Amino acid sequence: MARPNPDEATMKIIKTRLEEAQPRFPEECCIYRVPGNLRKSNEEAYTPEVVSIGPFHHGNQNLLEMEDQKSLYCRQFIQRSETKNLESFVSCVQELEAKVRGCYSEDIKLSKEELVMIILVDCCFILELLLRYHFMFTRRDDAILLPPRLRVYIRHDLLLLENQVPFFVLDKLYNLAFPSTLNGSNQRRSHPSLLSLTRYIFQGRIISADGFRLLSNDVRIAHFTDLSRKLLLISSHFSISGLSREAQVTNLYSATELNELGVKFEVNKNSQCLLDLQLSNHTLRIPFIRVHDFTEAYLRNLLAFEQCHCIHESYLADYIAVLDFLINTDKDVDFLIKKGIIENWLGDSNAVAKIFNGLGVNLIYQDLNVQYSHIFEELNAFCAHPWNKKVATLRRDYCNTPWKTVASIxxxxxxxxxxxxxxxxxxxxVH
Known part of the structure; x- marks a missing residue:
């Protein structure tokens, strides 16, 4: 039986839909909405506290108080520039508008004019903020640099994945503003590189000072969240980002259990990079980490970026997997605090345990770097040795308190x- 031909109206609608279909994530996409399965674990960790940057949180009622301050900073940045010409800055952003739009994972429901205004104001606001801090410009009308608490929250907001603008726009506007004094040596007031200015954002974070020194100027930076991750990876003494990722995540005992089985714990004093875990004989060396109010949000946004943009290079997720195994309860946290590995600014050891146990929830672990895989294998082999188990039983049953130890001896x-x-x-x- 012959099939009837579809009517022209239906064909036209379907053809139009198929022709207009676009890839969800264009090649230049690098700024993402945090997936719902990660967001539901801690909504506040991904939401800005005081200032919106970019289109995702623009218009948020809780962030409107900063809009006038952003506009003021934008105006003062343009006045500070060599050109002092608003038209040149607007033209610069207009030329980049299509490329900027493609950097976001969602279809931005804003007109070209609206998006240009948002990107221009937000980028100039960031640049003026960085310059004021670098040159210590402080005015009586400065509502940001004067209150220390507000400065802390703004730095926090500038590192959130959803609260980003493309780095290339910041770079273009910065070079447009100071073409003759940028990195100059003979001028009365030369301007440092944009990368140097960004140090202010990372104060008090888990990034070591080595990162900025080692980061090459020609490295492509997507935005501040991406820069934070790159600084973390490049500061690793083990060059962890170059390691093979063919191993699978396996089980590992908790820190207190490993200690009972004879594994020793020390701070890795040879490296300030969080990722530099090292096992020598039966001594596990872990870099120092300070846990404070913003630690969870900072790590969550880095993990979300890895999950969305570079899941096959999830080196921070590897680290979180190890910490998740090592920390099960507040006793594990107390033990690591005693060893100087964790510094707890939250006051509650149970809160620290909840942070590290919660960070790994709903993460996709496709593989594990071989450095950590070898650590897992060696620790599990050491703990499985019959003699080590007997020693652990002796310690647990007869030497777990000073009085029991004395009595046993x-x-x-x-x-x-x-x-x-x-x-x-x-x-x-006999004799």
Whole structure:
């Protein structure tokens, strides 16, 4: 039976839909909405506190108070520039508008004019903020640099994945503003590189000072969240980002269990990079980490970026997997605090345990770097050795408190004396 031909109206609608279909994530996409399965674990960790940057949170009622301050900073940045010409800055952003729109994972429901205004104001606001801090410009009308608490929250907001603008726009506007004094040596007031200015954002974070020194100027930076991750990876002494990722995540004992089985824990003093875990013989060396109010949000946004943009290079997720295994309860946290590995600014050890146990929830672990895989294998092999298990049982049952230790030693000593006395008695009878 012959099939009837579809009517022209239906064909036209379907053809139009198919022709207008676009890839969800264009090649230049790098700024993402945090997936719902990650967001539901802690909504606040991904939401800006005081300032919106970019289109995703623009118009948020809780962030409107900063809009006038952003406009003021934008105006003062343009006045500070060599050109002092608003038209040149607007033209610069207009030329980049299509490329900027493609950087976001969602279809931006804003007109070209609206998006240009948002990107221009937000980028100039960031640049003026960085310059004011670098040159210590402080004015009586400065509502940002004067209150320390507000500065902390703004730096926090500038690192959130959803609260980003493309780095290339910042770079273009910065070079447009100071073409003759940028990195100059003879000018009365030369301007440092944009990368140097960004140091202000990372103050008090988990990034080591080595990162900025080692980061090449020609490295492509997508935005501040991406820069934060790159600084973390490049500061690793083990060059962890170059390691093979063919291993699978396996089980590992908790920190207190490993300690009972004879594994020693030390701070890795040879590296300030969080990722530089090292196992030598049966001593596990872990870099120091300070846990404070913003630590969870900072790590969550880095993990979300890895999950969305570079899941096959999830090196921070590897680290979180290890910490998640090592920390099960507040006792594990207390043990790592005692060893100097964790510094707890939250006050509650149970809160620290909840952070590290929650960070790994709903993460996709496709593989594990070989450095960590070897650590897992060696620790599990050490713990599986029968002699180590017997020693662990002895410690747990007879030496878990000072009094039990003393009592056990005394009992062993008395047993030895009894054996010696018995031997001498037998020898006396024989003679």
């Amino acid at each position: 005394a009992g062993i000593f008395l047993l030895i004396l009894t054996v010696i006395q018995t031997v001498f008695s037998i020898l006396q009878v």
